[in-house]
Amino acid sequence: MVGTAQRVNRSELGTALRVLREAxxxxxxxxxxxxxxxxSKLSKIETGKVSPSADDVDRVLTAIGVSEDVKIEFMDAARAAATETTAWRLIQRAGLHKAQRQLQGIEARMTLLRVFQPAxxxxxxxxxxxxxxxLSRHEDLTQESVRQTVMARLERQDVLQDPGKTLRFVITxxxxxxxxxxxxxxxxxLDRLASVSRLPHIDVRVVPLAGPKHDIPNHPFVIRDDRAATVETVHAEIVVTDPRDVALYVAKFDGFAQDALHGDGMRALLEGIRNDLLPQRETH
Structure with missing residues (x-):
């Protein structure tokens, strides 16, 4: 069965994991x-009631203790099958603070993060x-939901202090x-961005308005360890794990990073924007 892992479709993946576990x-x-x-979640995955994400499959295989060859075959099958779309309303219904804690767990295991943000x-x-x-702009979020989400996101930011990770941000x-x-x-x-940009393992870049551009900033996306790209659209979050698709996002990120300002040049741009905002701050 192991040799046919790449031919296992999404509906069969849970059964294949169960057979591996039992073996x-x-x-x-x-x-x-x-x-x-x-x-309960593992049971639902094994019985096909829940479609596992690539991250789910990775963790289950690690817990089972399969060989690296088996893991590679099953992960290829999982990534090829996995383009997951989850509507924001469902994420919000489950609790935005819970989604933040799930991300915290994922970010604890990664070593390289790339974030592109044009929004x-x-x-x-x-x-x-x-x-x-x-968050307060969303009328359907209660004050308590806002408070819990802010606290969870601040806990996520502990990852910024981990020198063992490489964190790269490109902002327009x-x-x-x-x-x-x-x-x-x-x-x-802006002051916060300037401060964080001085940490040696964090690269913050800004694509300036001035100058020719070679690509279009369609939407935000996040790439973790070249294994998954998370895309944010108006109605949903989309997680892509097919290596060919992830590579498209890596190339897009690298293109914008090449056109962006960083280091002292980026901080000088922040200072200029800050000076533009100061008069407005005085009148608000």
Missing amino acids: SGKEAKAVARGAVMSA LVPGLLQTPEYMRAV EPVLRWLIVPATVMVGQ
């Missing part, structure tokens, strides 16, 4: 615990004031001039 002699509870998921300051770089201002200049928040909040946010 290993490990109980479901032990594998679920090792995969950091509930026994908002990336969540890992947001100040608490910026977070609250953005309009993000820093788009006053979806009061000018006083944006000034504080």
